[in-house]
Amino acid sequence: MKKKCLDCGEPLAGRADKKFCDDACRSNYNNRRNAEENGYLRRVNSILKRNRKILETLNPEGKVKVRWKTLVSAGFNFDYITDMYETNNGSQYRFCYEYGYLLLDNDEVLLVKRKN
Structure with a gap:
């Protein structure tokens, strides 16, 4: 029985394996096989990049307070972060790469940029 190409089904000639x-x-076979996983990763990375860009745009000075609604109206997705940092007093900073935020009272958010 002649082996066939896993992608196109044509008979194979050459090495036994x-x-x-x-x-x-x-390439076609592997791209198709990995499409679902790659699609998910692409979507998540797209959301993270958009979140980072929003934080960068709203925080040109490195530290600023904004209203929670400002982030939401810009398209920020609070469900996706790359890192979390908890201070000694229990405050939790959430980061999208080097840009982060801290949820404050009165619907305010403190935007920060991580120092190297």
Whole structure:
């Protein structure tokens, strides 16, 4: 029984352990196989980048207070962060890469930029 390419189904010639006709078929097969996982990662990275850009735009000086609604109206998604830092007094800073925020009272948010 002749082995067939895992991507296109054409008969294979050559090595006994060969699985694909050529590099294009190998790439197509692996891209299709990884599409679901890659799609999820792409969506999450897109949200994180957008969050970072919003924080960067609203915080040009490195530390500023804004209203919670300002972040929401800009499209900020509070469900996605890259890191969290808790201070000794229990305050929790959430970060999107080097830009972060601290939820305050009265619907205010303190925006910060992490120092190197």
